[in-house]
Each structure stands twice: as C-alpha cells, then as structure tokens.
Amino acid sequence: MLDLFPLTEEQREIERVARDFAAAEIVPYSRQWDRDSYFEIALVKKLGDLGFLGMLTAEEYDGLGLDTVTYLVALEEIAAADASVAVMMSVHNSLPTQMLATFGSEEQKQRFLKPMARGELLGAFALSEPEAGSDAAALTTQAVRDGDDWILNGTKSWVTSGPYAGVILVQARTDTSADRKGARGIGAFIVTPDLAGFSVGKKEDKMGLRASPTVQIVLDGVRVPAANLLGDPSMGYVYAMRSLNAGRLGIAAQAVGIARAAFDAAVAYAAERRQFGQPIRDFQGIQFKLSNMATRISAARALLHAAARAKDANASSAKQAASMAKLFASETAMWVTTEAVQVFGGYGYVKDYPVEKLFRDAKITEIYEGTSEIQRIVIARELYA
Ligand code: CAA
Numbered sequence: 207m208l209d210l211f212p213l214t215e216e217q218r219e220i221e222r223v224a225r226d227f228a229a230a231e232i233v234p235y236s237r238q239w240d241r242d243s244y245f246e247i248a249l250v251k252k253l254g255d256l257g258f259l260g261m262l263t264a265e266e267y268d269g270l271g272l273d274t275v276t277y278l279v280a281l282e283e284i285a286a287a288d289a290s291v292a293v294m295m296s297v298h299n300s301l302p303t304q305m306l307a308t309f310g311s312e313e314q315k316q317r318f319l320k321p322m323a324r325g326e327l328l329g330a331f332a333l334s335e336p337e338a339g340s341d342a343a344a345l346t347t348q349a350v351r352d353g354d355d356w357i358l359n360g361t362k363s364w365v366t367s368g369p370y371a372g373v374i375l376v377q378a379r380t381d382t383s384a385d386r387k388g389a390r391g392i393g394a395f396i397v398t399p400d401l402a403g404f405s406v407g408k409k410e411d412k413m414g415l416r417a418s419p420t421v422q423i424v425l426d427g428v429r430v431p432a433a434n435l436l437g438d439p440s441m442g443y444v445y446a447m448r449s450l451n452a453g454r455l456g457i458a459a460q461a462v463g464i465a466r467a468a469f470d471a472a473v474a475y476a477a478e479r480r481q482f483g484q485p486i487r488d489f490q491g492i493q494f495k496l497s498n499m500a501t502r503i504s505a506a507r508a509l510l511h512a513a514a515r516a517k518d519a520n521a522s523s524a525k526q527a528a529s530m531a532k533l534f535a536s537e538t539a540m541w542v543t544t545e546a547v548q549v550f551g552g553y554g555y556v557k558d559y560p561v562e563k564l565f566r567d568a569k570i571t572e573i574y575e576g577t578s579e580i581q582r583i584v585i586a587r588e589l590y591a
Contacts, residue, residue, distance in 0.1 A: 207500055210508035217276050224280040228287035236288040239417035240563055247370055249291060254325010259298055263307060267315055269323040274514035278459040285463025289567035290417035296456030297366045302329030302375040304449040309437040318373050318396060330371035332362035332423050333446050340580050343389040343443055349378040354432050358425040368421035369406045373398055377446055380439040394442030396434040403428040414566030451528040453575045458510045458535035461571040465539040468546035468564040469499045475550055495549060499542045506535040526588035533581035536571035543568040
C-alpha cells in the first residue's frame with residue numbers, strides 16, 4: 207500500500223520486530239481470546255522484554271527513547287494483529303507513562319516509570335466516571351488531605367486493563383464542595399491495587415475489544431501517600447488532557463491497524479472468491495471499494511505520522527493535529543471495516559472470517575479517548591483561537 211512518508215531503516219526494523227512478534231504470539235490465538243474474553247497476561251512481560259511498553263520512555267528510565275512515529279509504527283502492527291492487545295499497549299505507553307514522564311518527580315519515575323518501561327508494572331488511567339464521560343471535568347471522585355496522605359472516595363469507569371494494572375493514574379477532586387474550581391480543582395494520584403479500600407468493580411461485556419478487560423474501579427476510603435500525588439494538586443485534569451494528545455495518536459494508530467487488517471483480508475478474499483465465472487476483484491464495483499479503502503488508509507496514516515511529527519517538534523498545531531488524526535483514522539477504520547464486511551458478503555457476517563471481529567473492534571475507536579464529536583470540538587476551538 208502507498209506509504210506517503212517512507213519509513214527510516216530503524217523504523218522498518220521495529221516494524222519487522224512487531225510484525226514477527228504479532229505473527230508468533232498474537233495472531234494464532236486472537237480469535238479464541240475474543241471468543242473467551244480472555245486477557246493474556248503473559249503478553250505484558252513479552253512486550254516489556256521487547257521494549258514495547260517503554261517505547262517513548264527515555265533510556266535512563268529503561269525505555270527505548272524512540273520518536274513517536276516509530277512507536278506508532280509498532281502499535282499499528284500490533285493492532286493489525288489484535289486491537290485488544292493494542293489498546294493495552296497504547297494506554298500504557300500514552301497515558302500513565304506520559305503523565306509520569308512529563309509531570310512525575312524523580313522519585314516517582316524511579317519507583318513507577320522504570321518498572322513500567324520494563325513491563326513489570328502494567329499502567330492504567332482512570333479519568334471517566336459513570337456520570338462524567340465527554341464532560342470529564344465533571345468527575346466527582348473526591349480526594350481529601352489527611353496528614354501525610356490523601357483519602358480517595360469514588361467510582362471510576364471504563365478503565366482499560368484495570369484488573370491487571372499495577373499502577374493507575376487516578377483523577378480526583380482536590381477542591382472542596384464550598385469552593386469548586388472545575389477543571390482546575392482536580393489532582394492526579396498514583397494508585398496501586400494493594401492499597402486498602404481499592405477494588406475492581408463491574409467488568410463491561412463489550413461489543414468488541416473483548417480480550418481487553420474494561421472495568422470500574424471502586425475507591426472506598428483509599429489512603430494514598432502524599433508522595434503519590436503527581437505534581438500540583440490542582441493540575442491533574444490538565445496533565446491528563448495533555449497526555450491524551452499522545453493517547454489519541456495511539457488510538458489513531460490502532461484504528462489504522464484495524465483498517466489495514468480488514469483491507470488485506472478483503473483484497474485476499476476478492477482474489478479467491480469467484481462469482482459469475484470470475485474472481486470478484488475483477489468486478490469494477492469491488493475495485494472501487496478496494497481503491498477507496500486503500501486511499502483512505504494511506505491518508506489516515508499520513509495524517510497520523512504528520513501529527514506525530516508535530517508532537518515531537520512541540521508544534522503549536524500538535525493538539526489539533528492529534529484530534530484530526532484520531533477523528534480521521536477512527537472514522538476510516540469504521541468505514542473500511544464496513545466495506546470489508548460487504549466485500550465478504552454473508553461470510554463477512556460470521557466468525558469464520560476475520561472481518562466480523564475487525565468491524566466490532568473498529569467501533570470503539572470512534573468513542574474512547576474522546577468521541578469523534580469531542581475531536582471536532584477540539585478542532586473547532588483551535589480554528590477559532
Ligand atoms: N491538550 C492540552 N491541554 C488541554 C487539552 C488538550 N487536548 N484539552 C484541554 N486542555 C486543557 C485546557 O487548555 C485547559 O487548561 P488551561 O486552563 O490552562 O487553558 C484545561 O485543560 C481545561 O480544559 P477546558 O476548559 O477546555 O475543559 P472542558 O471541561 O471545557 O473540556 C473537552 C474540554 C475537550 C470537552 C474535554 O473535556 C475532553 O477532551 N473531553 C473528552 C474526555 C476524554 O477524552 N476522555 C477520555 C477517557 S480516557 C480513555 O478513554 C482511556 C482508555 O482507557 C482507552
């Protein structure tokens with residue numbers, strides 16, 4: 207497929223490593239994991255050994271210290287094999303890791319960032335709540351200072367990898383009911399599952415990404431040491447939003463990987479499937495579909511890699527570019543997987559072929575880490591700025 211920004215030799219090598227790993231460790235099991243809603247915990251260690259859980263983390267903190275495009279190239283390969291594994295890798299690398307790397311103290315980096323980069327601690331992110339989704343700053347989980355600790359009470363929802371996470375970046379209110387400060391009254395806390403009062407709540411029964419556990423986290427008087435507060439107690443929401451820009455690039459890479467897998471399956475099927483005396487790929491109607499799919503995937507990847515470069519260059523356009531990449535790639539994934547099911551016809555609707563799963567997996571990319579509607583709001587705000 208057309209690659210508008212050819213990769214460097216190092217990026218091609220990382221791509222090969224990711225593809226070989228996925229072919230050996232993920233592809234043979236992916237459909238069964240989906241059927242069983244099974245999370246393969248062994249993958250955390252294996253991805254850690256490859257360095258894939260610290261791709262953006264500096265080498266002094268046991269990461270690979272790579273640029274964002276290289277990270278996204280690897281993530282696309284993992285996503286093309288299994289979107290559930292990809293979301294674990296994306297959330298870990300993007301949200302808790304970025305928050306710690308950018309806003310954490312030296313002591314926090316030594317304690318958490320290093321083992322996270324090695325794959326010894328899996329990271330999760332807890333911003334959303336049952337009544338605070340798109341309007342994330344409306345969260346109500348409360349943190350109250352008590353001596354050298356903070357006491358946290360509340361329920362977090364949609365926590366990716368929640369049951370297996372060793373470290374969770376939790377956003378909680380630090381303002382008081384008498385003096386609410388909105389988005390500027392929230393702190394970010396490093397919560398570990400060993401703390402008394404921490405429990406994993408309801409596990410969601412999802413349409414797709416069934417091999418990635420998504421749970422509620424219940425915080426019932428959890429006593430978090432003050433040393434686990436990230437930076438300024440009123441800035442946790444802003445830290446989370448800034449880290450979401452990297453997160454949105456990860457989800458866009460996941461979406462490109464899903465779309466590419468659906469496209470590859472459709473191309474192969476169109477060559478082998480015969481109707482009316484010829485392979486269906488010889489029909490212009492199928493050619494038009496495949497051409498449109500290829501064009502949109504190439505455009506999505508080009509926008510994604512341009513947005514990644516903007517992020518690494520600290521460009522003022524980086525926030526808007528991340529939202530554009532996430533918006534365009536996720537809508538591409540949904541569109542391409544829908545077309546792929548159509549190319550397969552009835553066989554696209556059953557679990558014997560891969561596109562049924564890819565279609566289900568694609569949908570969430572338009573929803574999490576900011577819905578397509580939220581991405582349009584972020585883009586519009588920058589247009590008016
Ligand atoms: N990048 C950098 N800073 C950002 C930002 C971004 N993308 N979005 C907001 N901010 C900053 C703002 O600049 C502001 O800081 P200042 O006061 O210094 O200017 C601060 O954050 C507050 O922002 P707003 O006043 O704009 O806040 P708002 O309440 O109006 O919300 C919003 C804006 C765009 C709607 C935002 O709430 C949003 O993005 N909502 C979507 C929530 C979301 O993406 N949730 C993801 C859940 S995590 C998940 O899905 C992970 C998973 O497991 C897969």
